Amino acid sequence: MSAKKAYTASRPRLLFISASSGLYGAEQCLVETLKGLNGDYEISVLLPGNGPLKEKIESLGLSVIIADIKWVGGDGHVLAGIMGIPARVSKLMKIIEERRIDLIFSNSSVVVDGAIAAKIRKMPHIWHIHEGPINGVKGQLKRALRSLLVTMLSERVITVSKGAREFFSLFGGKKFCTIYNGVNVDSYRAVDAEAGGLREELGLSVGYPIVAMVGSLLENKGQMDLVEAARLIDSQGTKFYYLVVGTGNKEYIGRVRKKVDEYGLTQYFRFTGFRSDIPNILRNIDLFVLASRREPFGRVIAEAMACGRPVVATRSGGPEEIVVDRETGLFIPPGSPVDLARAIKDIFSLPDGGKGMGLRGKRVVEERFSLKEYQSRISDTIKGVLDRKTA
Numbered sequence: 001m002s003a004k005k006a007y008t009a010s011r012p013r014l015l016f017i018s019a020s021s022g023l024y025g026a027e028q029c030l031v032e033t034l035k036g037l038n039g040d041y042e043i044s045v046l047l048p049g050n051g052p053l054k055e056k057i058e059s060l061g062l063s064v065i066i067a068d069i070k071w072v073g074g075d076g077h078v079l080a081g082i083m084g085i086p087a088r089v090s091k092l093m094k095i096i097e098e099r100r101i102d103l104i105f106s107n108s109s110v111v112v113d114g115a116i117a118a119k120i121r122k123m124p125h126i127w128h129i130h131e132g133p134i135n136g137v138k139g140q141l142k143r144a145l146r147s148l149l150v151t152m153l154s155e156r157v158i159t160v161s162k163g164a165r166e167f168f169s170l171f172g173g174k175k176f177c178t179i180y181n182g183v184n185v186d187s188y189r190a191v192d193a194e195a196g197g198l199r200e201e202l203g204l205s206v207g208y209p210i211v212a213m214v215g216s217l218l219e220n221k222g223q224m225d226l227v228e229a230a231r232l233i234d235s236q237g238t239k240f241y242y243l244v245v246g247t248g249n250k251e252y253i254g255r256v257r258k259k260v261d262e263y264g265l266t267q268y269f270r271f272t273g274f275r276s277d278i279p280n281i282l283r284n285i286d287l288f289v290l291a292s293r294r295e296p297f298g299r300v301i302a303e304a305m306a307c308g309r310p311v312v313a314t315r316s317g318g319p320e321e322i323v324v325d326r327e328t329g330l331f332i333p334p335g336s337p338v339d340l341a342r343a344i345k346d347i348f349s350l351p352d353g354g355k356g357m358g359l360r361g362k363r364v365v366e367e368r369f370s371l372k373e374y375q376s377r378i379s380d381t382i383k384g385v386l387d388r389k390t391a
Contacts, residue, residue, distance in 0.1 A: 182374025
């Protein structure tokens with residue numbers, strides 16, 4: 001059976017485009033979005049390659065297309081990304097025609113192919129933006145260009161935080177709405193009884209507290225700041241374990257690990273690479289750290305809070321809409337290992353070691369970052385755009 005014949009159902013046909021085949025914050029949001037559509041649509045998902053996201057989507061019984069996708073400005077290869085747009089859009093338009101797509105949903109502002117193809121075919125396009133403010137002169141130029149693109153090439157633009165909405169709505173905010181990422185608190189409750197075994201697995205036999213970072217290993221994410229903070233803490237005679245979860249830039253990871261070795265902290269650090277059991281990881285730590293220079297939302301913060309863990313986070317955008325300072329965690333300025341070290345020690349010096357902060361954080365997630373609310377609002381946005389198309 002041909003692809004064209006396979007897609008003859010009367011339900012609207014949606015094409016979702018992901019900039020990555022990994023399974024970090026933006027990709028997890030995409031998975032939760034797809035789960036929340038309740039079989040109302042005929043869905044295809046276009047990915048740039050094989051990876052954990054492909055496996056996750058296929059486990060939902062949805063169709064995955066692997067096609068050439070280039071980041072435009074997100075990975076530094078701006079010229080290569082722009083030069084290849086005509087060829088990529090041409091291939092994408094063939095997919096749209098074969099699958100008789102009714103709406104395109106782009107899951108990142110760094111991939112413009114879907115938006116351009118939708119414009120050419122005069123079909124609706126929704127942009128779900130997971131990126132946030134960019135600093136400096138170049139940042140302002142990128143802001144102007146991205147704001148113009150997302151405003152011109154979309155019927156609706158979803159941002160993950162109010163800060164991201166303010167950044168991208170430079171040319172008017174009528175098309176924009178903010179929908180906070182949702183967290184399935186029930187899934188974190190389910191691992192309560194399973195918590196344990198991580199220390200043994202990673203060889204953390206001594207009872208030092210575990211401080212963790214989870215996410216892409218990139219310079220902007222601040223893993224090096226955690227290493228510098230650990231050196232300061234160790235020099236003061238205090239011992240913690242440090243768990244770094246995720247994959248990323250190999251050159252940067254090499255520098256981070258080399259610094260750990262130089263400081264004689266190898267026995268206290270564990271680099272796990274990609275893990276699919278993040279709820280179990282978060283249930284087994286004592287403190288979560290987010291040290292990003294900029295962070296549009298910080299989904300993993302909400303996940304850590306859902307597990308009842310206190311948080312140290314930088315004032316980098318999105319975290320300020322999640323963490324309640326001195327109630328559910330502590331804020332520090334970006335790029336300051338001294339403040340990071342102080343905040344880590346301050347939380348562990350509390351009489352309860354930060355457990356009260358963790359419990360309050362769990363309540364905040366339950367009240368403000370409901371997965372059901374997230375899925376409902378995304379679904380309503382898609383339906384609203386399609387309804388306007390057929391009106």
